[in-house]
Amino acid sequence: MQTTTAPAATEAAEGPAKYGVFRLAYDVANEDPALTRNWKKTVHIAVTGASGQISNHLLFMLASGEVFGRDQPVALQLLGSQRSREALEGVAMELEDSLYPLLREVSIGIDPREIFKGADYALMVGAQPRGPGMERADLLDLNGRIFKDQGQALNDVASPDVKVLVVGNPCNTNALIAMENAPRIPRKNFHALTRLDENRAKCQLALKSGKFYTNVNRVAIWGNHSTTQVPDFVNARIGGRPAIDVIGDMKWFRNEFTPTVAQRGGALIKKWGRSSAASTAVSVADAIRALVTPTAPGDCFSSGVITDGNPYGIPDGLIFSMPCRSTGDGNYEICDDFIIDDWLRSKINASVDELVKEKECVGHLIGTPNPVCRITKDDEDTWLPGEN
Amino acid sequence: MQTTTAPAATEAAEGPAKYGVFRLAYDVANEDPALTRNWKKTVHIAVTGASGQISNHLLFMLASGEVFGRDQPVALQLLGSQRSREALEGVAMELEDSLYPLLREVSIGIDPREIFKGADYALMVGAQPRGPGMERADLLDLNGRIFKDQGQALNDVASPDVKVLVVGNPCNTNALIAMENAPRIPRKNFHALTRLDENRAKCQLALKSGKFYTNVNRVAIWGNHSTTQVPDFVNARIGGRPAIDVIGDMKWFRNEFTPTVAQRGGALIKKWGRSSAASTAVSVADAIRALVTPTAPGDCFSSGVITDGNPYGIPDGLIFSMPCRSTGDGNYEICDDFIIDDWLRSKINASVDELVKEKECVGHLIGTPNPVCRITKDDEDTWLPGEN
Missing domain, CATH: 3.40.50.720 (NAD(P)-binding Rossmann-like Domain)
Incomplete structure (x- = not known):
């Protein structure tokens, strides 16, 4: 035998x-x-x-x-x-x-x-x-x-x-x-991984616009995977048109859209009693598939990647979610045609500040000379609800 | 909007x-x-x-x-x-x-x-x-x-x-x-569903034969999804040859193969701490896919189906796992070319007896006149370990 x-x-x-x-x-x-x-x-x-x-x-x-x-x-x-x-x-x-x-x-x-x-x-x-x-x-x-x-x-x-x-x-x-x-x-x-945030943002844009989610694209998540994340409605498109025009409700975009996306995990854990393992896994699968299949022309996917030399003036040396595209060979480039208006810029800056602070606090792990941690227990908690 | x-x-x-x-x-x-x-x-x-x-x-x-x-x-x-x-x-x-x-x-x-x-x-x-x-x-x-x-x-x-x-x-x-x-x-x-049993049986035949599981086919599960189930090594093939010839160890087939398959869920729950939800779901997916895609020539899949008019002399009126094939239209026919030797027959008969008894005990739910239940607490427990 x-x-x-x-x-x-x-x-x-x-x-x-x-x-x-x-x-x-x-x-x-x-x-x-x-x-x-x-x-x-x-x-x-x-x-x-x-x-x-x-x-x-x-x-x-x-x-x-x-x-x-x-x-x-x-x-x-x-x-x-x-x-x-x-x-x-x-x-x-x-x-x-x-x-x-x-x-x-x-x-x-x-x-x-x-x-x-x-x-x-x-x-x-x-x-x-x-x-x-x-x-x-x-x-x-x-x-x-x-x-x-x-x-x-x-x-x-x-x-x-x-x-x-x-x-x-x-x-x-x-x-x-x-x-x-x-x-x-x-x-x-x-x-x-910020693809789960992107997927959740697309679902909310579909719900609000009354268009099935397959019509929603070019939805970038900028920044940290935390409550300072910036789901980008400025560049998002629904059925080929700007999401802003299709939905036409800036108050909703500015006051409700971002917290709804950021708090989705928390809403889900309240219903489901446990964290959203299945849809997280789906988004991981999506994130990998995005690297190994060519991105559709004009579309993008979100991923937290190194900011070195990025076209948006975000400081180098951070892992920051930005819109990316891939030829399907496992690599990507950062999309360079996204419009950053004042609103986006201010939100992106806030997420930059947070990541800079996080980086300082792990300075001892990445060889920063004389690292100082400025995060204290009095800082606002930006941990996403519903996540471990 | x-x-x-x-x-x-x-x-x-x-x-x-x-x-x-x-x-x-x-x-x-x-x-x-x-x-x-x-x-x-x-x-x-x-x-x-x-x-x-x-x-x-x-x-x-x-x-x-x-x-x-x-x-x-x-x-x-x-x-x-x-x-x-x-x-x-x-x-x-x-x-x-x-x-x-x-x-x-x-x-x-x-x-x-x-x-x-x-x-x-x-x-x-x-x-x-x-x-x-x-x-x-x-x-x-x-x-x-x-x-x-x-x-x-x-x-x-x-x-x-x-x-x-x-x-x-x-x-x-x-x-x-x-x-x-x-x-x-x-x-x-x-x-x-007996496809999980079939999958587990194929895995054990692969392990025992040293051939990767893609070489194993024509593995029928006969009978009840319980410890009286009959994983069929008589008709199973490995690399196109009878599994019996490839493995050449009848003692293993008769004494170890069936209990290993039947107790797999129990072995898994001991390791994993909970029942095997993922592989059960995979087997459900397999079972449906078997109905909606054509079965490879000479192969079969196992499913518990109605015995009415079956070619193996199993009494009519039972849901009994048998080897099936499909043209991929959602329907199936029972394969009629499986050899039932004395060993298989005796095991199949035991599973028939069990299902007849179960049927009697639910007579009041299926319109049987004057139903009598003969299952008592002194009967052997044939519930599969590791299952709810």
């Missing part, structure tokens, strides 16, 4: 040890060559917080082929914590039982230096949840340490062109910390 | 009231005719237990297009309970925020006569969970009452050709009760 087979010759043998049925090699020779001729090299995707609620949706979306495409084999490298070690195995067992034909490898572990090996994508879902009464500065430090360590691990073992998407909050500053601790990886490869 | 638009002319206006953004009509005229020319009429899918864990995965799979196809608009009609009314709204909000282009309608409610209106598919995920110390006969009755009511509702308001898939346990007998209470709907349209 045969219990293992050699890896298929076309795949590199590097990466962490495989789990269960995924120790077996997929044999491309059994498939119809007409089907497999155009198949790409397996994409290796590391996911942190892999036994949590968001990942429990996300991993199955990744495995199904709906994110990277039906001709793209995938390997999942799952990072958990010592505490969640058994749950991680449970997730791997469910992935085994799902028999996804494109899912070629699953690895599980608790050491980022093992699990990030050879990763082409790193989806950083895990973060320390905010405990009761925990102050923002403490939380920044607590998560910052995790992301410093994980950034260094990415630097050491991931693919040198790994794309990193941070979901765990505070995601902009966590992404900044990982980036600053991974000098070998291009700075523009780091993203913080 | 426009707050609603008329439904698109091509869609019937029947069905339950729509939720939130789904009150708005999708306007096919905005789309590229090259894309929409071949689009089909919206499929209406009712889902019960819609705020539960399995549905929380399943609904997003249905909405994404991975089940019914990328050219198939879908409407989701979600049934919850009074107790879960708010959670149901939370699910609908997450579906709104996910902006699935193929998801055209979402309705939520607690009245099956409202929610089942016009349904083309009814996925009966909800069931009363088994309480501590609850006896099987009591559970059969408790769930039977729900499925009697829901069967009558389907009969009254669903599409006359609705396909019904029962996931809530005991699913075979629940499906039987729904079927017997829906005389207007063809008996062969009722299914009980």
